[in-house]
Amino acid sequence: MKKILNRPDSYVDEMLEGFTLAHPEFYAQPERRVIARPGGGTKGKVGIVTGGGSGHLPVFTGYVGPGFLDACAIGDVFASPSAEQMAAAIRHADGGAGVLRLYGNYGGDVMNFDMAGEMVDLENDIRTTTVVLADDVVSAPKEEAEKRRGVAGMIYAFKIAGAAADTMADLDEVTRVAQKAADACRSIGMALTPCIVPQAGKAHFEIGEGEMEMGMGIHGEPGIWRDKLKPADAITDEMIDRILADRAFGKGDRLSVLVNSLGATPLEELYIIYRRVKARFDDIGAEIVMPLVGRYATSMEMTGATITTIALDEELERHLKAPAACAYWRVG
Amino acid sequence: MKKILNRPDSYVDEMLEGFTLAHPEFYAQPERRVIARPGGGTKGKVGIVTGGGSGHLPVFTGYVGPGFLDACAIGDVFASPSAEQMAAAIRHADGGAGVLRLYGNYGGDVMNFDMAGEMVDLENDIRTTTVVLADDVVSAPKEEAEKRRGVAGMIYAFKIAGAAADTMADLDEVTRVAQKAADACRSIGMALTPCIVPQAGKAHFEIGEGEMEMGMGIHGEPGIWRDKLKPADAITDEMIDRILADRAFGKGDRLSVLVNSLGATPLEELYIIYRRVKARFDDIGAEIVMPLVGRYATSMEMTGATITTIALDEELERHLKAPAACAYWRVG
């Protein structure tokens, strides 16, 4: 296992310790496995919480910050946090105006966030709503879009929902905007090499030398085909084609695009992909606003990349461009 | 070769194309393999140029930006740019107040930057000075410190020199501050897996499963020992010990620390390292200012990490904290 760690069992807790020590201006850990803003929830503002497994930094905890999220519950690597931890995160996010649960569509997370909502309703009288990200186009056909996995698109939803909450809109309004952002996202991934969950100690899949897997999920969930590694432009074309087949763009449309590394794939290669993405949308005549190229949602040391598009209208674009700051992404 | 690219020969040029398309607010490519600020050199300000091989993003080109560098010449992966390209970068950085060449201590780069200086002196009457980063403590003993390799410490020098130039200080003064920053840096690296230079098509070294190499350079230059992978704290301790043996810190001292991934090592593991780094300097009683944890100077998809310390006095700390912005690092 080619990882730098002390003990697999302490991977997440030591990571979180270093994380809050490195960025005390953004992150506090008021309870074990719960990251919140150092000052707590903002009075009168709708709180936004997320949660999910570790191993995806900057997702999830990294997006706590002004203009983004208020708190986050974090589980073991690739495992949901407990409902208890999620309930704690909701409490830390609460500023008295209710809390939006905004997270990716994975069974464990959904069940636990549902339970957490029941807990804070009973115990703390906190009203909560839910928006689940389900942006991975290859993970279910269009007719069953609500069953799709949530992947890198969530960072757009974090940004936009955070901006909506910053306007002091009420919970229903923030939820509406967040749902609109989630619905506007489409993502697809591909991978070249796996990553290792520390407690497993070895990869749970292998991809042959010179091969790639199209459509792979961010926990290594199987994709749609595995074959010889193609040239970057061909890979990008297939990814863009599959996104466009699900959500077409036309002349004059505006969108943002995230070209994201799963971890090991270097920035150099993301730019080679982005070059092609830009050419594709130039051809369509659609304008890319605020493109993001980097490591925004990872799978530790997995080699591969994801592409996310988000169709923008005036409202979403305004929220996307509103000021926000966390240790990994600053706008305005 | 598990890389996403079209042709090895076009790796760098397509990367640079995508890079400037993604961040037009920061970067322009006025000539092939030369990255400059979109507005060119700043009138009356000392220009700062760097240069070196590709494959280290965000180093080198990524640090062009307000408060950082003015221009950069970029070569093939891990290969120096040509003297001609460096001369072009110097011309694009020039605002009439002379240009500082600030780069890492590698034979090819030194020889070519020397030639480039001779060219712009003859052809353009541009006065240039040189500060060479030589921060890798394991690459030569203290008595021959000037022979050391330049590694991640350069990003502190970029930041601090850029801030000094922004005060409109003259070339000698900016050079003095840059040299002081360079002298204050100490770095050491370690690696777990190699990276692949596209044109070579395969790694030029392998590290056995369960093994690591201490002291490895950012192009895969051999380190000081290779042995069984140790726990994160033990690795960190050895790295810090070797830095401290070269440059001691005491109670009340102030420093910044960069815990940097060579590419594939995920943020999670950098935070596990940072946790220990913080404990070590807490023990000493030295205060870490503005710690940096992330991918600031990489070797594409290499697995491994580097630690850099920079001892701060009032002047260096002031320049480190001065406003600056590029696509990868924003201060103020």
Next chain:
Amino acid sequence: MTGGTIDRDGIKAALARVAAGAGAAADELNAADGQLGDGDLGITVSKGFAEAASADLPEDVGLALLECAKAFQRVSSSSYGTLVATGFMAAAKATKGKTTVQADELTSLVAAARDAMMARGKGSLGDKTVLDSLDAVSKALEDAAAVDMADAALSAARDTLAAFKGKPCKLGRARMFAEKSASLDDPGQLAFLRIVEALAGRGGEGAA
């Protein structure tokens, strides 16, 4: 299932057996889950039962089962872990206040767990999940004498796997792969079989 009644010590002993069995099956279950999902099922099940087995259990069977639920919640919050916790919680509710439970109540406890898990996970019978295993076991227990319960549960868990051979998974991560999932066992059903085997002291009988 000590002599027709269940008490705290019986639960403790059973948890110890299952923890051992789950630990032994961890790699197999990770691999099965890796074929269709994220490859963590073995971790989930082994960590969950290990935690439950080492928990201090109160004498009250309901409270003891609540501890089991909490143990799972603490260490294993993947789908399976959350579902198992939900199941323990349902059984806890039904047995609170008792220090012994009759073996013939088992069938209704398993059914209660099944129903709670369906509510929590919004799944249906026939989706090819652990729900089907629970349903089959609960039904088999209905007709079994106390001494035959282990065998009945074992056959039911095994038969469930056989019954779904060739059918696609309709829930969870595996749902994406209709074809592939049809040719493979549902990892959650397989895990359930390993759990029942360990409960019955029949671990290590090899793959289903």
Next chain:
Amino acid sequence: MTGGTIDRDGIKAALARVAAGAGAAADELNAADGQLGDGDLGITVSKGFAEAASADLPEDVGLALLECAKAFQRVSSSSYGTLVATGFMAAAKATKGKTTVQADELTSLVAAARDAMMARGKGSLGDKTVLDSLDAVSKALEDAAAVDMADAALSAARDTLAAFKGKPCKLGRARMFAEKSASLDDPGQLAFLRIVEALAGRGGEGAA
């Protein structure tokens, strides 16, 4: 070295031979450089000579050699590439304006290259670098008749490697590894031998 004089066509033919030889030796040189440095020497040398070999050369020997320098600068700016370019540049300066050069001028051209490369790279003889190979070849050519030059150069390049066996590299990336570099050939000296072998049409004689 066509019949005692050197002209544009002779240079072109020589570059073609060296380009082929360098291409064949690329892996070996990458590996040698990888032991002590960054493993790019084979790329540097093969790309540099390929580019020079495909350049349009003017008749003026000096300008032709200038094109070679530029070709190296264009594609290979690692230490070795820059040094080779510097060497070509020095030879270009010394032959500018001539369309033929006598073979006996070769010794001073190699010496001029050596001196320019020492100035550029701030290296000294004895540092175990390509400088030592150049120095040895220049001295060997001094005493050789035109027909023996190829053999003389070849022996000198080979003897240099032998002479530095057991001695540490004192310059460049390899300098860091006194012990290891002592037990290995300097990659730059080895590359130089492969170049001379190809020039002399003696490629593929195996490792030194």
